[in-house]
Amino acid sequence: MKRIVLLIATNFAVMILLSIVISILGIDRALAQEGLQVVPLLIVASIFGFGGAFISLLISKPMAKWTTGAKLIDGTEGSNQYWLVETVRRLAERAGIGMPDVAIYEGEPNAFATGAFRNSALIAVSTGLLESMSRDEVEAVLGHEIGHVANGDMVTLTLIQGVVNTFVIFLSRVIGYLVDRVLLKNERGYGIGYLVTVIVSQIVLGILASIIVAWFSRRREFRADAASADLLGSPRPMMNALARLGGLQPGALPSAFQSSGINNASGWMALLSTHPPIEQRIAALQTRPPGRV
Numbered sequence: 001m002k003r004i005v006l007l008i009a010t011n012f013a014v015m016i017l018l019s020i021v022i023s024i025l026g027i028d029r030a031l032a033q034e035g036l037q038v039v040p041l042l043i044v045a046s047i048f049g050f051g052g053a054f055i056s057l058l059i060s061k062p063m064a065k066w067t068t069g070a071k072l073i074d075g076t077e078g079s080n081q082y083w084l085v086e087t088v089r090r091l092a093e094r095a096g097i098g099m100p101d102v103a104i105y106e107g108e109p110n111a112f113a114t115g116a117f118r119n120s121a122l123i124a125v126s127t128g129l130l131e132s133m134s135r136d137e138v139e140a141v142l143g144h145e146i147g148h149v150a151n152g153d154m155v156t157l158t159l160i161q162g163v164v165n166t167f168v169i170f171l172s173r174v175i176g177y178l179v180d181r182v183l184l185k186n187e188r189g190y191g192i193g194y195l196v197t198v199i200v201s202q203i204v205l206g207i208l209a210s211i212i213v214a215w216f217s218r219r220r221e222f223r224a225d226a227a228s229a230d231l232l233g234s235p236r237p238m239m240n241a242l243a244r245l246g247g248l249q250p251g252a253l254p255s256a257f258q259s260s261g262i263n264n265a266s267g268w269m270a271l272l273s274t275h276p277p278i279e280q281r282i283a284a285l286q287t288r289p290p291g292r293v
Contacts, residue, residue, distance in 0.1 A: 041170060041173060041174070042166075042170055044169075045165075045166045045167075045169035045170035045173075046166045048165075048169055049162050049163070049164075049165030049166030049167075049168070049169050049170075050162035050165065050166065052162075052165055053158045053159075053161040053162040053165055054158060054162070056158070056161075057116045057154060057155070057158045058116050060114045060115060060116065060154070061101075061114055061115050061116075061121075061122045064112065064114045064122060064124065065103065065122070065124075068105040068107070068112075068124065069105050069106065070103035070104065070105035070122075070124040071103055071104060071105065072101055072102065072103045073085060073102055073103060073104055074102075080130065081104070083135070084102060084104075084125070084130070084138075084142075085102050087138075087139055087142055088100060088102050088123055088142055088146070091139075091142055091143050091146045091231050092146055092149075094231050095146050095147070095149070095150040095227070095231060096150065097118050097119055097121070097146070097149055097150050098118070098119030098120060098121075100113070100115070100120070100121040100122055100123045100146075100149060101120075101121070101122045101123070102122075102123055102124070103122060103123070103124040103125075104124065104125060104126070104127060104130070105124055105125075105126055105127070106126070106127050107126040107127065107128055108126060108128040109126060109128040109129040109132050109133070109245060110125075110126045110128070110129060111123070111124065111125040111126065111129055111141050111142070111144075111145055112124055112145065113145035113146070113148045113149050114154065115149070115154065116154065116155070118149050118150065118152055118155075121149040121154075123142065123145050123146070123149075125138070125141070125142070129141065132244070133241060133244060134240075136237045136240070137237060137240050137241040137244060138241075139232060139237060140228050140232060140237035140238040140240070140241040141228075141238075141241050143227065143228030143229075143231040143232050143237075143238065144224045144225060144227065144228040144238065144241075145224070146227070146228075146231065147223065147224035147225075147226070147227025147228055147230075147231070148220065148224045148227075150227060151220070151223055151224065151227065153220045153223075153224070156216075156220075157213065157216065157217065157220070160212070160213055160216050161209075161213055164209035164212055164213060165209070167205070167209070168202055168205040168206055168209050169202070171201065171205055172197075172198050172201035172202040172205055173198055175197055175198070175201045176193075176194040176195070176197040176198035176201060177194065179193050179194065179197040180193045180194035180197065210272055211271045211272060213274075214271065214272050214273060214274050215271075217274035217275070218273070218274065218275065218276045221274075221275050221276055221281065222276065222281065222284050225238055225242075225281050225284065225285055226284075226285070226288065229285060229288070235285040235286070235288060238285060239282050239285050239286070242278050242281055242282050242285075243278075243282065245278060246278040246279070
């Protein structure tokens, strides 16, 4: 349950880096000197906005393994590892996707799936999850992660992230231009007011963009829970797994993964949470329409 924030955090870092590149290359200055032409600015914002999102997606697998210390397994390591790999293989076949890489990492109960392509994803589970759950519950969690891969959630989220990135880059520079030229009356190139306003605007707009992305992510969690129920033929194992997760102390995740893990954020922080409350997820499974397994 950790892959979303990796993409968001990495994407945010890449976007900041690309924004610095824009300034170093003088693209900001050129646009300002030309009166900040809207169409060229929007094109540049789109290139860098989507570029940052897709770079984040393409490096998500190695970043995930590096950040968590996850080790790939092939089932020859022992009976538990064999069961884990074969369960992922069986669920992947049911979902109609290629066999993902399977990995285990040390930590409290958690799991995640990531990767740019649905036929070459990575699914990793923690030692804490394997030790604290029954096999039926672990299978349900694996079904949830397989559901993310089969639904193409990473690509969908990348497209959404690319759109919001584009508007963050575009609007921050428009705001900077207006402050510099209209409020500060600067008529030569761009001044310190432009630079400061762009930086502040990008931070504020970036937070608002993260709220939008988090909202889409929460919708995806319900779909992945439903996918687990479909793959296992019953919602009960996923409900049991969620209930157990709700009663366990969530694992201490690296900062780049925290909002993708188990959380019970409230108030304003709930807007930035990428996962709905566990109670809502269980209720959604309980109230699935008749005829849906």
